Amino acid sequence: MESPFNADLLKGKVALLTGGGSGIGFEISTQFGKHGASIAIMGRRKQVLDTAVSALHSLGIPAVGFEGDVRKQEDAKRVVDSTFKHFGRLDILVNAAAGNFLVSAEDLSPNGFRTVMDIDSVGTFTMCHEALKYLKKGGPGRSSSGGGTILNISATLHYTASWYQIHVSAAKAAVDATTRNLALEWGTDYDIRVNGIAPGPIGDTPGMSKLAPEEINSKARDYMPLYKLGEKWDIAMAALYLASDAGKYVNGTTIPVDGGLWLTKPRHLPKEAVRQLSRAVESRSREKPVALPTSKL
Numbered sequence: 001m002e003s004p005f006n007a008d009l010l011k012g013k014v015a016l017l018t019g020g021g022s023g024i025g026f027e028i029s030t031q032f033g034k035h036g037a038s039i040a041i042m043g044r045r046k047q048v049l050d051t052a053v054s055a056l057h058s059l060g061i062p063a064v065g066f067e068g069d070v071r072k073q074e075d076a077k078r079v080v081d082s083t084f085k086h087f088g089r090l091d092i093l094v095n096a097a098a099g100n101f102l103v104s105a106e107d108l109s110p111n112g113f114r115t116v117m118d119i120d121s122v123g124t125f126t127m128c129h130e131a132l133k134y135l136k137k138g139g140p141g142r143s144s145s146g147g148g149t150i151l152n153i154s155a156t157l158h159y160t161a162s163w164y165q166i167h168v169s170a171a172k173a174a175v176d177a178t179t180r181n182l183a184l185e186w187g188t189d190y191d192i193r194v195n196g197i198a199p200g201p202i203g204d205t206p207g208m209s210k211l212a213p214e215e216i217n218s219k220a221r222d223y224m225p226l227y228k229l230g231e232k233w234d235i236a237m238a239a240l241y242l243a244s245d246a247g248k249y250v251n252g253t254t255i256p257v258d259g260g261l262w263l264t265k266p267r268h269l270p271k272e273a274v275r276q277l278s279r280a281v282e283s284r285s286r287e288k289p290v291a292l293p294t295s296k297l
């Protein structure tokens with residue numbers, strides 16, 4: 001689909017994306033690049049990075065890949081510094097790296113819980129921590145008035161509760177808290193906007209194939225009235241809005257981009273039945289006003 005934004009929306013900007021070589025992260029890399037940004041991708045797998053960078057180059061997008069694991073602070077520092085060395089500035093940090101698997105709470109080991117917290121929550125904070133010096137107003141390559149921006153990819157799992165996702169729900173709740181707290185502190189002190197996106201189920205992503213194989217997916221459509229898959233493009237458009245000047249007054253919020261799915265509840269009565277029932281109850285109460293016993297007056 002064509003983007004509704006101008007092609008120079010992010011002209012001259014440099015974006016670093018963790019997990020930017022595959023899935024939602026790669027679509028954001030591509031759309032940011034198509035809108036004028038230079039792209040640095042951080043990931044653990046060299047082959048994924050190489051493929052992603054070649055794909056971006058073939059679109060004429062300046063791009064570079066850096067191997068690294070967000071769980072290692074030395075990797076985070078090296079990649080952030082290398083991005084600055086390569087492009088001469090850093091404007092946008094997107095934390096899209098995540099770990100996930102389906103497991104019941106009773107089958108999950110504390111180390112399994114910790115692993116996802118380490119990738120999603122601590123990893124997000126570590127990247128923000130290392131990127132701060134380049135993102136803050138007056139930092140290297142920046143003017144004294146304009147700070148950069150951070151975008152954290154979250155989820156809607158923890159808005160209520162989610163089966164077999166206790167570790168990710170806890171991790172993304174921490175990510176959302178980090179988004180708000182950094183927005184408060186770094187927005188005030190350094191002019192850095194910090195926001196998040198909470199994608200619903202997005203087709204053709206590693207997350208979907210891990211968490212909702214097709215057999216689960218087709219059943220879900222039956223019992224969730226709003227159930228439909230989103231596209232990676234939907235998330236990338238929200239990312240463009242938040243990371244560009246279009247979102248310049250938005251700070252500290254996480255936008256659910258899920259078609260309203262997290263609000264889904266089973267419909268307990270058909271609409272027609274509600275109309276009839278509601279009118280019947282109304283007219284019954286008009287016909288027979290409830291008389292209070294005189295002893296209570």
Ligand code: COA
Binds near residue numbers: 098108110
């Ligand atoms: N069910 C239950 N526990 C699991 C599990 C599963 N499917 N997969 C991993 N774990 C547990 C392990 O048993 C281990 O705990 P233990 O030491 O108590 O046994 C712990 O998690 C760490 O596993 P390990 O395989 O050593 O971690 P890793 O660092 O190699 O991989 C993962 C991290 C597990 C998150 C891996 O799935 C990953 O790298 N994911 C990245 C990509 C991804 O998930 N993308 C989807 C985004 S939505």
